[in-house]
Amino acid sequence: MTLLLQVQGVTKRFGGLQALTQVTFDLPAGEIFGLIGPNGAGKTTLFNTINGVYHPEEGRIVFQGKDVTKMKPYYLAKMGMARTHQIVRPLNELTVRENVMVGACFGHENQHLASAAKIADEVLDFVKLSSRADQLAGSLNVAQKKRLEMARALASHPRLLLLDEVLAGLNPSEIDGMIQMILDIRTQGVTIIMIEHLMKAVMNVSDRILVLDYGEQIAEGNPKEIASDPKVIEAYLGDPKLAERLMEDD
Amino acid sequence: MRNWQKYIGIIIPLLVVAGLMLYPTVTGKAAARETAFTILKAIALASSLNILLGYTGYVSFGHIVFFGFGGYVGFYLLSSQGASLWIAILAGGLSSGILAFLLGKAILRLRGAYFALATIGVNEAMKAFINNFDLFGGPTGITLNFKTYLAYGGASKALEMAFFIVGGLACLAIIMSYVIRTSKFGLGLLAIRENEDAAEVMGVIAPDAKTWAYVLSAIIPGMIGVLFFFKNGNVEPHDAFPLHASIELLVMVMLGGQGTVLGPILGAFAYQGMRGYLVTSDFFKDIQLSVSGALLLIIVLFIPAGAVGWLRKRSELLRRVLA
Ligand SMILES: Nc1ncnc2c1ncn2[C@@H]1O[C@H](COP(=O)(O)OP(=O)(O)OP(=O)(O)O)[C@@H](O)[C@H]1O
Ligand SMILES: [Mg+2]
Numbered sequence: 001m002t003l004l005l006q007v008q009g010v011t012k013r014f015g016g017l018q019a020l021t022q023v024t025f026d027l028p029a030g031e032i033f034g035l036i037g038p039n040g041a042g043k044t045t046l047f048n049t050i051n052g053v054y055h056p057e058e059g060r061i062v063f064q065g066k067d068v069t070k071m072k073p074y075y076l077a078k079m080g081m082a083r084t085h086q087i088v089r090p091l092n093e094l095t096v097r098e099n100v101m102v103g104a105c106f107g108h109e110n111q112h113l114a115s116a117a118k119i120a121d122e123v124l125d126f127v128k129l130s131s132r133a134d135q136l137a138g139s140l141n142v143a144q145k146k147r148l149e150m151a152r153a154l155a156s157h158p159r160l161l162l163l164d165e166v167l168a169g170l171n172p173s174e175i176d177g178m179i180q181m182i183l184d185i186r187t188q189g190v191t192i193i194m195i196e197h198l199m200k201a202v203m204n205v206s207d208r209i210l211v212l213d214y215g216e217q218i219a220e221g222n223p224k225e226i227a228s229d230p231k232v233i234e235a236y237l238g239d240p241k242l243a244e245r246l247m248e249d250d
Numbered sequence: 251m252r253n254w255q256k257y258i259g260i261i262i263p264l265l266v267v268a269g270l271m272l273y274p275t276v277t278g279k280a281a282a283r284e285t286a287f288t289i290l291k292a293i294a295l296a297s298s299l300n301i302l303l304g305y306t307g308y309v310s311f312g313h314i315v316f317f318g319f320g321g322y323v324g325f326y327l328l329s330s331q332g333a334s335l336w337i338a339i340l341a342g343g344l345s346s347g348i349l350a351f352l353l354g355k356a357i358l359r360l361r362g363a364y365f366a367l368a369t370i371g372v373n374e375a376m377k378a379f380i381n382n383f384d385l386f387g388g389p390t391g392i393t394l395n396f397k398t399y400l401a402y403g404g405a406s407k408a409l410e411m412a413f414f415i416v417g418g419l420a421c422l423a424i425i426m427s428y429v430i431r432t433s434k435f436g437l438g439l440l441a442i443r444e445n446e447d448a449a450e451v452m453g454v455i456a457p458d459a460k461t462w463a464y465v466l467s468a469i470i471p472g473m474i475g476v477l478f479f480f481k482n483g484n485v486e487p488h489d490a491f492p493l494h495a496s497i498e499l500l501v502m503v504m505l506g507g508q509g510t511v512l513g514p515i516l517g518a519f520a521y522q523g524m525r526g527y528l529v530t531s532d533f534f535k536d537i538q539l540s541v542s543g544a545l546l547l548i549i550v551l552f553i554p555a556g557a558v559g560w561l562r563k564r565s566e567l568l569r570r571v572l573a
Pocket of ligand 1: 014019040046
């Protein structure tokens with residue numbers, strides 16, 4: 001199997017804070033890769049480092065066989081990497097459709113406006129936001145803004161999709177819908193890394209999972225291995241609510 | 251979308267310009283032409299500034315530098331090198347575009363207030379430089395030899411021609427504004443305005459897009475500068491780089507509605523109308539700039555989207571019709 005992404009010994013510091021320490025993993029094309037860890041573990045920072053928002057102090061990121069460690073986010077987007085943001089970033093004064101068109105126009109496929117509009121309508125249909133297409137993005141509620149993040153990323157037809165807590169703040173039926181969506185995206189041949197606090201969801205959909213704690217990679221393996229890993233359980237014991245969820249989902 | 255809706259966003263603005271160009275002929279007064287010239291010039295400048303301010307979201311407090319610099323370059327060629335008005339206008343636009351390109355590389359990485367401050371610095375630095383630049387006449391500037399007008403059929407014919415050219419440039423500015431607003435490049439600019447980081451993550455090459463927006467917003471002001479000094483017959487540093495004119499342009503764009511095609515046009519119209527009233531009124535004539543400042547404050551506080559922006563927010567139909 002070909003490796004889509006290689007993260008090799010990546011270290012990221014913010015002043016004195018060690019946000020990531022020697023994180024290393026390989027991601028074959030076609031996988032759903034779960035990324036979990038307590039609050040502040042460095043998960044979002046790892047996404048930011050992978051897609052070029054931050055550049056690591058040490059280590060290498062290789063995407064589709066190319067060293068992209070020092071590249072800007074827009075070049076990675078054009079190479080086929082798309083992401084959603086944990087804290088949503090809608091383009092408020094643009095319509096929902098225009099938001100999605102930005103992804104199609106400037107991302108992996110570099111579409112013209114007309115074809116981007118078509119793609120936007122398809123993707124909005126897929127994430128069930130069609131009825132809002134002509135509304136301003138700023139007028140959506142949080143759950144809809146999360147779906148908009150997803151739609152913008154999908155509209156670029158990416159190879160690799162980075163999902164940062166897309167389930168947070170959704171109600172149970174919305175969660176089921178979103179999970180189904182993620183599985184559908186994978187069948188379309190998109191490789192996915194998902195950060196998630198909802199254990200049940202990550203355990204169910206991920207092929208493999210990596211666990212971060214204080215920037216350190218404390219475990220990597222399939223969901224079964226992770227759920228029974230003593231280091232993981234210990235890490236989560238510092239965060240009783242999460243430990244609870246981990247237990248109830250077993 | 252129905253066809254008339256699709257194009258009405260450009261038709262209304264062009265009708266406004268056409269009306270302005272006919273107005274002096276209809277009334278037959280020389281003063282009317284002067285008024286119309288001032289408004290058309292303001293429309294061209296405000297529409298250009300809008301590309302950077304309204305579409306890209308970068309506040310330039312010193313945009314008049316492109317008017318002055320391009321104006322100087324073109325006027326120098328016209329008066330000292332015997333270039334024709336057409337060549338001079340093109341050279342003015344080109345040199346302002348190049349200046350914007352170089353400046354853009356240097357200061358467009360600054361965001362928010364830092365960029366705004368840098369643009370003021372650029373304007374003042376340019377004024378100081380020209381003041382000491384002997385080729386452009388230093389502090390006394392350059393005066394056009396009256397004979398130059400002969401090539402255009404005498405002074406009065408030349409002034410009439412200048413009026414039609416300013417109308418043409420206003421149309422050009424509006425068309426450019428509309429084409430950008432409705433293009434893929436424009437979508438990238440709007441994305442940068444809304445959230446530059448998110449835009450970059452989606453693949454918008456923000457540094458390049460911003461630079462080109464800056465260049466495009468500088469070209470027509472450079473051309474207008476040449477034309478304006480040609481019409482006046484002379485240029486001085488003081489007239490070429492007036493900081494208050496930059497601020498007046500901001501007021502026009504914000505008043506009418508930044509980020510829309512029609513907004514800066516209405517803003518230019520309304521502002522010039524108001525200004526015309528103020529400078530002739532006994533009570534206001536000395537505090538006319540204070541009134542502009544107060545107006546800017548009121549807009550920023552109460553209708554930050556400007557008149558057209560405010561209307562567009564009211565209904566989906568208006569959003570489609572008013573580009
Ligand atoms: N730009 C930054 N500057 C300084 N510190 C930062 C920055 N970004 C993140 N951090 C710090 O790095 C650490 C990791 O943050 P990060 O957001 O990656 O955590 P996370 O695992 O995504 O947490 P959560 O589950 O709450 O989203 C935190 O201590 C955070 O405060
Ligand atoms: Mg996070």
